[in-house]
Amino acid sequence: GAGVSQSPSNKVTEKGKDVELRCDPISGHTALYWYRQSLGQGLEFLIYFQGNSAPDKSGLPSDRFSAERTGGSVSTLTIQRTQQEDSAVYLCASRPVSGDNQPQHFGDGTRLSIL
Amino acid sequence: QQQVKQSPQSLIVQKGGISIINCAYENTAFDYFPWYQQFPGKGPALLIAIRPDVSEKKEGRFTISFNKSAKQFSLHIMDSQPGDSATYFCAASMDSNYQLIWGAGTKLIIKP
Numbered sequence: 001g002a003g004v005s006q007s008p009s010n011k012v013t014e015k016g017k018d019v020e021l022r023c024d025p026i027s028g029h030t031a032l033y034w035y036r037q038s039l040g041q042g043l044e045f046l047i048y049f050q051g052n053s054a055p056d057k058s059g060l061p062s063d064r065f066s067a068e069r070t071g072g073s074v075s076t077l078t079i080q081r082t083q084q085e086d087s088a089v090y091l092c093a094s095r096p097v098s099g100d101n102q103p104q105h106f107g108d109g110t111r112l113s114i115l
Numbered sequence: 116q117q118q119v120k121q122s123p124q125s126l127i128v129q130k131g132g133i134s135i136i137n138c139a140y141e142n143t144a145f146d147y148f149p150w151y152q153q154f155p156g157k158g159p160a161l162l163i164a165i166r167p168d169v170s171e172k173k174e175g176r177f178t179i180s181f182n183k184s185a186k187q188f189s190l191h192i193m194d195s196q197p198g199d200s201a202t203y204f205c206a207a208s209m210d211s212n213y214q215l216i217w218g219a220g221t222k223l224i225i226k227p
Contacts, residue, residue: 004158042204042219043159056214091158102148104215106158 002026004091004107012113015084021077021110023039025094033104034067034077043091049075050097079112088115119207122220129226134192136221141186145207145210149215151178153202156190162203163190177183195225 005024013019025032034046045059049069058065063084069075078088089111093104120139128134138148149164165172165179165188172179178191192199205218 040222043217045214046219048214093158103161103164106160108156108158 004094004105006090006107006110009108010111010113012115013082014115016081017080018080019082019112021079021090021112023075023077023092023107025073025075025092025095025107028072028098029093029094030072030094030097030104031104032069032075032077033093034094035093036061037089037091037109039088046077046090052095080089082112082114084114086114119216119218120207121205121221123221125222125224126209126218127224127226128195130195132195132225134190134195134207134223134225136203136223137187137191138189138207138218139185139187139206140216142207142209142216144209145216147208148152148179148181148188149206150177151204153204153220154176159204160194165182174200192223197227198226199223205220 004026006068007022011019030051032049035043037043038047047060047067048056064080067077089109091106091109093106095102122137146167151159151161152162153159163174163177163179165181167183170181176193181188200223203221203223206215208215
């Protein structure tokens with residue numbers, strides 16, 4: 001079946017430009033997460049959406065980062081005025097809420113390179 | 116108190132050997148402990164998970180050992196194969212909000 005889909009798979013842009021990263025979660029999954037993974041590093045939590053509740057933005061590293069989730073499905077992570085330190089793989093995950101400890105299902109990420 | 120400490124950072128094991136990765140936590144409110152496996156260019160995928168009411172869970176060649184009093188848990192991969200070469204992440208969460216707290220990852224290489 002369809003998994004979590006992220007686009008683009010790779011993005012190269014110049015410092016100072018804005019970028020938008022897209023995540024299509026698994027249908028019916030009400031929880032959606034964004035993470036950042038630097039080369040060879042662990043996962044850094046960015047933001048969490050759960051249904052119609054206010055998102056948990058506690059992991060966003062600066063006000064240049066924002067995310068939205070339209071209609072409880074597709075999510076877009078926007079990075080404004082990109083910096084070289086923003087270069088990383090951005091991972092999206094979704095999970096159903098019903099049922100105990102349902103696992104997070106990850107997409108394959110967007111590899112962002114800032115020149 | 117929210118950290119999950121994972122070791123080693125990297126591990127090389129001969130084919131057929133046992134791979135062991137360890138994690139430790141501080142927050143006694145954690146009650147769900149998954150392990151994720153990540154291959155290069157892919158997102159992490161759930162491998163196996165445990166709740167603290169059991170001390171061990173086995174699925175095929177993969178076993179989680181859980182020591183509640185020591186606040187430690189480990190992943191054992193028996194008869195390690197080259198296809199097991201990947202990065203492994205431990206994590207922990209509290210049931211109420213299911214925010215996963217992630218370990219830093221272990222890069223495992225199985226030598227043929």
